[in-house]
Amino acid sequence: MGLWALAGSWSSNQLTDGWVPDYIAARLDTDYREHAAALVRAGLWVEDEQGGDKGWRFHQWGEHQPSAESVLVKREAARERMRRVREHRNAGSQDVRANVHENFAGSAPNPDPTRPDLKEPSSSNGLFEEPPKPSTPKPGSDDDPNWARFWAAYPKKTSKKTARLRWASAIKQKHDPEEIILGAQRYAERVKRERIEYRYVKHPDGWLNGELWRDEAPPPGLYPPMNAPYRGQPGVAESNAPRRIPRQDICPKHRGQRAGRCGLCRAEAHGTRKEVTADA
Numbered sequence: 001m002g003l004w005a006l007a008g009s010w011s012s013n014q015l016t017d018g019w020v021p022d023y024i025a026a027r028l029d030t031d032y033r034e035h036a037a038a039l040v041r042a043g044l045w046v047e048d049e050q051g052g053d054k055g056w057r058f059h060q061w062g063e064h065q066p067s068a069e070s071v072l073v074k075r076e077a078a079r080e081r082m083r084r085v086r087e088h089r090n091a092g093s094q095d096v097r098a099n100v101h102e103n104f105a106g107s108a109p110n111p112d113p114t115r116p117d118l119k120e121p122s123s124s125n126g127l128f129e130e131p132p133k134p135s136t137p138k139p140g141s142d143d144d145p146n147w148a149r150f151w152a153a154y155p156k157k158t159s160k161k162t163a164r165l166r167w168a169s170a171i172k173q174k175h176d177p178e179e180i181i182l183g184a185q186r187y188a189e190r191v192k193r194e195r196i197e198y199r200y201v202k203h204p205d206g207w208l209n210g211e212l213w214r215d216e217a218p219p220p221g222l223y224p225p226m227n228a229p230y231r232g233q234p235g236v237a238e239s240n241a242p243r244r245i246p247r248q249d250i251c252p253k254h255r256g257q258r259a260g261r262c263g264l265c266r267a268e269a270h271g272t273r274k275e276v277t278a279d280a
Contacts, residue, residue, distance in 0.1 A: 003035045003036065003039070004044060006028040007024070007028060007056075007058075008058065010024060010028065012065060013160070015068035015071055015072070016068070017061060017067055018058035018061025018062070019048060019055060019057045019058075020045075020055050020056050020057070021054070021055040022054050022055045022056075023053070023199070024055070025055065026199075036056055043059055045059060046058075075142060079142065079143060138168070139167060139171040139172070140164035140168040140171075146171075146181065150180060150181050150184050151204075153184040153188055154184045154187070154204050155187065155188040155191045155192075155201055156198070156201045156203060159203050159205045162205035163205040163208060165205075166204075166205045166208035166209050167180075170211070175211075179213060180213045182213070182216075183212070183213025183214070186216040187207070190216070251264075251265065253265060
């Protein structure tokens with residue numbers, strides 16, 4: 001019964017519509033095969049296969065639990081509702097500024113004739129008409145597009161709640177979200193290329209906490225390409241070009257070699273020593 005409860009919680013969180021792959025069941029219960037067979041015999045589970053992965057599906061899941069499509073629709077409706085609330089708040093703040101503007105304009109209906117009349121501030125100067133500031137989504141929330149891109153790219157969909165917190169912490173520390181997403185994409189490619197087993201794939205919260213995207217995305221320019229052009233051509237860095245040997249340091253016997261470090265001279269000297277040894 002423990003496997004049935006844990007698998008149901010996982011399926012509801014991951015929106016799989018009651019489907020539980022075998023590798024997830026193995027993580028939830030060490031004796032998952034025996035317990036899964038008992039659930040099948042009891043009519044609570046049905047053996048199923050999805051995307052080439054074998055597993056089980058809850059019996060009559062759609063009759064007792066909301067489907068993934070309905071959950072996504074409700075989330076979208078909630079986001080739209082919150083957007084309208086934020087727009088209403090911004091409009092309300094503009095109404096308050098407009099009321100202050102009207103009170104200020106009507107504060108002196110009979111001004112002193114020795115003083116200039118208080119003129120109504122022009123609306124063209126934008127004094128009382130500030131455009132609403134665009135709302136920035138909270139890092140790690142469902143409204144954060146960068147978080148959605150990272151979660152879609154990362155190869156392991158576990159510990160989502162903790163991963164949200166790690167993502168928000170990384171963004172608050174001024175880490176570039178594009179660099180993190182690129183690192184997740186490269187890690188997913190490496191997992192697929194090296195055929196790393198699912199249980200050995202790093203959890204996203206630990207991956208973010210350890211800043212492991214730096215291991216997947218080395219700094220550009222650290223390793224210049226083998227066919228890098230020489231110095232003197234437009235846009236070529238000085239570090240990619242061969243260094244010129246000063247004239248006073250050129251080997252007198254072999255041009256292009258540095259005096260004292262000439263490999264050709266050392267080779268000739270080594271050959272001479274071998275001939276002398278052979279004659280002796």
